[in-house]
Amino acid sequence: MKERKFSPSGEGLVQVIAGILFVVLLIIINIVDPTFYPTMWHLATSGSMEEIAEYIQGYGPMAMVVSMLLDIFVNAVGFLPSIFISTANGLVFGMWPGIIISWLAETIGVVISFYIMRYFLRDAADKLISKSTTLMKVDDFSGNNGFVVMLFARSLPYFPSGVITALGAISKIKPRDYILANLIGKFPSTALEVAIGTDIVNFQENMGRLGIIVVIAAIVYFILWKVYKRYINKRNAEREHDPNA
Numbered sequence: 693m694k695e696r697k698f699s700p701s702g703e704g705l706v707q708v709i710a711g712i713l714f715v716v717l718l719i720i721i722n723i724v725d726p727t728f729y730p731t732m733w734h735l736a737t738s739g740s741m742e743e744i745a746e747y748i749q750g751y752g753p754m755a756m757v758v759s760m761l762l763d764i765f766v767n768a769v770g771f772l773p774s775i776f777i778s779t780a781n782g783l784v785f786g787m788w789p790g791i792i793i794s795w796l797a798e799t800i801g802v803v804i805s806f807y808i809m810r811y812f813l814r815d816a817a818d819k820l821i822s823k824s825t826t827l828m829k830v831d832d833f834s835g836n837n838g839f840v841v842m843l844f845a846r847s848l849p850y851f852p853s854g855v856i857t858a859l860g861a862i863s864k865i866k867p868r869d870y871i872l873a874n875l876i877g878k879f880p881s882t883a884l885e886v887a888i889g890t891d892i893v894n895f896q897e898n899m900g901r902l903g904i905i906v907v908i909a910a911i912v913y914f915i916l917w918k919v920y921k922r923y924i925n926k927r928n929a930e931r932e933h934d935p936n937a
Contacts, residue, residue: 693785708811721761732765739851755784760797767801770854771810774798778882779889787890795882799874802857803846804819809861837924838865839873844920846877848913849884884909889930 699826735744751758766772845856
């Protein structure tokens with residue numbers, strides 16, 4: 693097993709730039725509206741989709757921008773639930789506009805969170821991993837197969853987003869693969885969350901559609917799980933025969 697060498701040159705520069713820009717953005721937002729962060733925190737933790745929807749609607753023509761900022765903030769923080777905001781987007785803007793807004797905002801948020809976590813956590817993880825042959829193998833696997841693993845993980849609805857982001861940050865997945873996997877994988881999971889959440893709120897009106905969505909989603913994810921499991925087993929078998937695979 694070759695000793696791992698993590699080169700911070702290119703990726704480290706991107707991390708630093710992203711971190712600086714994020715901090716500058718936070719400061720600017722606080723200067724423009726000192727009540728923004730307390731309000732965002734309250735809405736994100738309240739769990740009230742009606743309150744969130746009312747807050748977003750209050751901004752009139754700027755409602756979409758405010759909704760995206762709120763969703764980006766929640767996903768960038770990493771440990772706050774975004775499902776309530778996604779559902780509120782569906783209620784305020786309609787099913788498909790709500791899906792698109794939530795998908796883009798959540799993707800931007802988890803990418804920001806990824807760079808922040810990687811900047812602070814990757815070096816510590818690097819030192820820990822280098823002490824264990826098993827962890828080094830797992831880490832190498834995440835680098836070679838990170839896109840597929842992250843794509844499947846992000847496609848799962850209702851799974852804690854911050855956990856997936858943290859695992860991605862301490863792994864060897866390339867930022868390009870992480871961004872692409874999130875852009876693709878976030879769409880089905882976000883669409884399902886918005887659709888189910890909106891139909892649950894309007895249960896009596898959409899009971900039939902909700903049942904169809906749940907059944908179809910269960911079948912699709914069962915198939916995806918089988919395909920993913922077959923892929924992982926195949927890759928593990930290849931690694932047993934060729935450690936450099």
